[in-house]
Amino acid sequence: MNTAPSITDTLTNMxxxxxxxxxxPSVATFEQFENKGTLxxxxxxxxxxxxxxxxxNWGGGFGGFLSGIIVTIIGFLVFTYLVHYVGKSQGGTGTLDNVAYTFALFWVPISVLTAVLNLVLIVTLIGILLIPLLMIASLVVDVYFAYLAVQSSMNLRESGKIWITLAAAFVGTLAITFVVAVIL
Known part of the structure; x- marks a missing residue:
């Protein structure tokens, strides 16, 4: 009988x-893991x-906490679906499972680390001025890892096709996430 791994095993492995x-960070490293899990x-x-x-980021209360989780999940799903869809239109051959799994591997630790650093900066008055720099740095790191992950998960190697895939996924996710945030 083939059973799915426990949540604890999944989290530990990932x-x-x-x-x-x-x-x-390299395409080869991502390729080691792209088939190790699913959506x-x-x-x-x-x-x-x-x-x-x-x-x-509990400052927004329970509603802020809950909407943050919903926006996070929807944003991630929309982005990975769009990377897969647009990547396919650019000649990519990866699966949605490959895309979601590889993107989660870098996105999760960067998101948590950014939130921790953001909290630390909020506590200090001078640190508040550094929050925009932290957000920019986080975005740059995400883009770097996303570029590698698209090469691995979608098997795209042409720079132009990778940038088209990432740009389209970013714009689509931004639009849909904005709509969801307004609704919530």
Whole structure:
């Protein structure tokens, strides 16, 4: 009987794989893990990160916490679906599972680390001035890892096709996330 791994096993495995991806960023590192999980595991990992980030940013109360989790999950799903869809239109051959799993491996630790640093900066008056720099740095790091992840998960190697895929996914996700945030 083939049973799915427990949530604890999933989180432990993905955390260990995230350490490898973050400490040795390359297409080859992503390719080691792209077939190790599915959209299911990616969503569990992202949901866990959303809860952690929500707790770290509790300032908005329970409603802010809950809407943060919903926006996180919807944003992640929309982005990975769009990367897969647009990547296919650019000649990519990866699966949605490959895309979601590889993106979760870098996205989760970067999101949690950014939230921790944001909380630390909010506590200090001078640190508040550094928050915009933290957000820019986080975006740059996300883009770097996303560029590598698209090469691995969608098997795209042409720079133009990778940038088209990422730009279209970013714009689409921004629009849909904005609509969801307004509704919530």
């Amino acid at each position: 955390f260990n794989q995230s350490i490898q991806v973050i400490s040795k 299911r595991e990616a969503v569990i990992y992202v949901l866990t990160a959303g809860i952690i980030v929500g707790l770290l």
